[in-house]
Amino acid sequence: MSEKGHRKSADGRQKASKKRANTREEQKARTRQKLLGAALSLLETRSFGAISLRELTREAGVAPAAFYRHFDDMEELGLALIEESFEALRGMLKEARTELAGFDQVIRDSVEILIRHIHENRLQFQFIARERYGGVAALRHAIRTEIRLFSSELALDLSRFPVLDKWSSEDLGTYAGLMVTNMVAIVEAVLDLPPGDSRAEAEIKRAAERQLLMLVLGSAGWRSQT
Amino acid sequence: MSEKGHRKSADGRQKASKKRANTREEQKARTRQKLLGAALSLLETRSFGAISLRELTREAGVAPAAFYRHFDDMEELGLALIEESFEALRGMLKEARTELAGFDQVIRDSVEILIRHIHENRLQFQFIARERYGGVAALRHAIRTEIRLFSSELALDLSRFPVLDKWSSEDLGTYAGLMVTNMVAIVEAVLDLPPGDSRAEAEIKRAAERQLLMLVLGSAGWRSQT
DNA sequence: CAAGCGGGTAAACGGTTGTTCACCCAGAGT
DNA sequence: ACTCTGGGTGAACAACCGTTTACCCGCTTG
Numbered sequence A, B: 001m002s003e004k005g006h007r008k009s010a011d012g013r014q015k016a017s018k019k020r021a022n023t024r025e026e027q028k029a030r031t032r033q034k035l036l037g038a039a040l041s042l043l044e045t046r047s048f049g050a051i052s053l054r055e056l057t058r059e060a061g062v063a064p065a066a067f068y069r070h071f072d073d074m075e076e077l078g079l080a081l082i083e084e085s086f087e088a089l090r091g092m093l094k095e096a097r098t099e100l101a102g103f104d105q106v107i108r109d110s111v112e113i114l115i116r117h118i119h120e121n122r123l124q125f126q127f128i129a130r131e132r133y134g135g136v137a138a139l140r141h142a143i144r145t146e147i148r149l150f151s152s153e154l155a156l157d158l159s160r161f162p163v164l165d166k167w168s169s170e171d172l173g174t175y176a177g178l179m180v181t182n183m184v185a186i187v188e189a190v191l192d193l194p195p196g197d198s199r200a201e202a203e204i205k206r207a208a209e210r211q212l213l214m215l216v217l218g219s220a221g222w223r224s225q226t
Numbered sequence C: 001c002a003a004g005c006g007g008g009t010a011a012a013c014g015g016t017t018g019t020t021c022a023c024c025c026a027g028a029g030t
Numbered sequence D: 001a002c003t004c005t006g007g008g009t010g011a012a013c014a015a016c017c018g019t020t021t022a023c024c025c026g027c028t029t030g
Helices: A024-042 A053-060 A064-069 A074-096 A103-120 A122-131 A137-158 A169-192 A198-221 B024-042 B053-060 B064-069 B074-096 B103-120 B122-131 B137-158 B169-192 B198-221
Strands: none
Touching: A024 A053, A024 A064, A024 A074, A024 A122, A053 A064, A053 A074, A074 A103, A074 A122, A074 A137, A103 A122, A103 A169, A103 A198, A122 A137, A122 A169, A137 A169, A169 A198, A169 B169, A169 B198, A198 B169, A198 B198, B024 B053, B024 B064, B024 B074, B024 B122, B053 B064, B053 B074, B074 B103, B074 B122, B074 B137, B103 B122, B103 B169, B103 B198, B122 B137, B122 B169, B137 B169, B169 B198
8 A cells, every 4th residue: 555666756664554664574574573572472481491383373473384484493493582682681781881889879770770671671581580490401501601791791890890900800700700690689589579569579679789788798808818 | 118017927028020018008109209200300301391291101101191190280290399309408408507617617518518419419409490480380489488498597597607696687588598599509500510520510619619708708797787 | 567586374294292081900908 | 708999001082283285475576
């Protein structure tokens, strides 16, 4: 309907009924996204290894055979999902990169940002948490290397703080590992909550801040005692 | 085991071919254990939600229908497995309950004991780690409450240490939570290793000791600043 | 404007799944 | 010695699985 073809004059946008912009690759990208989205929403209740291909395509509203136009394999889709999810996570790290304020302010802000991002990307976080030690080996490994990357980025950030800037890089790595471990634990605690319960969430937030503060205070007492 | 009932003459043991002691309930317990064992070994590669009942009975060497003589449901078997696994874990906590030595000695011993127990009960630990945030809700919840229990037991133990004995119980709880979180992280790191790699394991051990030490030093700087 | 390529479909395949059924037979109870 | 009981079996069920096939049709390209 409406215009189409090679126009020359201004514009050219033809936003038909529901699915606009029917160039070939756009259409393909759209159903690919439908598949990934369907996977994410199924992962809310099952783990990845327990999802069947047919169930997935049913949820996505496509024929089972269509799947093979996009992925060879469920595993391949899983890897794509990991990539996509960590993309969102990187956005968070960028925002959290902070100017050097006081310790407790930094902690408060970090926890705030973390929790907000969890809510905005709940399904992705849940997927990663669930598959981190889940049954599909390839996904486990992919996630592990992503987290390692994350951790070393954090170590770099930490090195700009006073006190910490004099630590050995091994100590910094150990410390960053601690922080990440406990951040992950916070994520998991938030995900466990029924999504509406802001009462319990405030409690987790408080506990998280206290825990991170304990960690920071620990750093003050640490003098590289090899 | 061995003797039973009101004996009269010496002995009476008839240990036929492979499966001895054929009282009714012993036999039942034995195949029940076969089912649980089969589940554990399948869980090495899949997550619980991805295991099929038939696959399980095949592994156990029983007919599919036999399953229903023991459990209504796969979920029920999963819960039994959790109970059994945490039983083993409690044994560890008992052993780890320590006399008050120096901090670093306590840490070294604890890590030692933890790692040994992981090796002795690898499958159980793996199962719990995998299902802690896995897809089956009932198992997740059961594991969570067990870990909470574990954590509060630890808090009680901690309260006997100097310095810590003056902390508020909330602070102790927070601290115990930290310890448990990081212990769990250690478990997961060890489980990730290829089982033979003692080189990498020593490294993890070292990192674990350093991390726990950081935590302890943090406690020194903590003065309940509500 | 014709040709054709590619993302989509429905149908069919053999294999596996969970669950039920009638049946068997060794240990328990009298 | 008798029957009863209950853990175990194999066969059968419909439902679902992953994958392949032949086909359709609209965007893309010449």
